[in-house]
Amino acid sequence: MEAQQKIREQPVDLAILDIMMPGMDGLQLLKSIRGSHHFPVLFLSAKSQDHDKILGLELGADDYIAKPFNPLEVVARVNALLRRVHHFDVPAPPPEPEAKQLVLGALTLDLKECVLYVSGEPVMLTSTEYKILKLMMEEPGRVFTRKRIYEAVWEDFYMYEDNSIMVHISNIREKIERDSKKPEYLKTIRGLGYKINAPAEN
Incomplete structure (x- = not known):
């Protein structure tokens, strides 16, 4: 084609x-x-x-x-x-002494290469998934409303309710959670939005 x-x-x-x-x-x-x-x-x-x-x-x-x-x-x-x-x-920039990373539990987000590692294994993200995950991993524990996520990631005003953010969150869960239906990292805060935290230790 x-x-x-x-x-x-x-x-x-x-x-x-x-x-x-x-x-x-x-x-x-x-x-x-x-x-x-x-x-x-x-x-x-x-x-x-x-x-x-x-x-x-x-x-x-x-x-x-x-x-x-x-x-x-x-x-x-x-x-x-x-x-x-x-x-x-x-094209990749010239090598730097150290790659800047965000680390949360078994998740490592390499900000230089724009790559997510889950337990050391690389996981492919779309550009939107990467931006959402980066936004939330920069402030673990913070509750992000749909409006906050949309305006930070799309860099535009949030003017209507739709399913886009919910679907992207669901896709991210499929890639980072052991069981996407029982998320340990990326949780829904009913009526408010979403937040990400490292899983509680047993």
């Missing part, structure tokens, strides 16, 4: 996909992208049902806008995603 070839041959800052595309649908292409790349992915799709949006986010999309859409909103969201893209898929 032409899009896959371009991704292999040249650097990509951001991809805009539609679910319904000729040859390979957008969800299949997203799976292929997330196998080896971190750059942000935005879906623009006529499929506006919640389950379509949630599926796209679960597969690693960073944002999802249903058609018809306001072009100004698309530009604003693209700009917000591009403000974060310099953390991913860029």
Whole structure:
């Protein structure tokens, strides 16, 4: 497919996909992208049902806008995603004496390489997952509202309730928890938001 070839041959800052595309649908292409790349992915799709949006986010999309859409909103969201893209898929900087890290229990977030290690094993994160986890690991024990997370990560005003943050939190749990349904690190504080702490020692 032409899009896959371009991704292999040249650097990509951001991809805009539609679910319904000729040859390979957008969800299949997203799976292929997330196998080896971190750059942000935005879906623009006529499929506006919640389950379509949630599926796209679960597969690693960073944002999802249903058609018809306001072009100004698309530009604003693209700009917000591009403000974060310099953390991913860029040439490695010259070696530094020490890599800056955030450590919480068995989690180590390498801020130089933008890589998460769980019990010493590297775990791939999307750019949005990385930003959310970094935000929360910088202040363990603090309760983060959805509004606080959205405005810090998307660098935009939080104007409406949707499932995006919930889906990203769920994806992070799948990657860091022994049992995502009984989280030890990333917990929901009912009616308030989310917080991260090291698991309590038995």
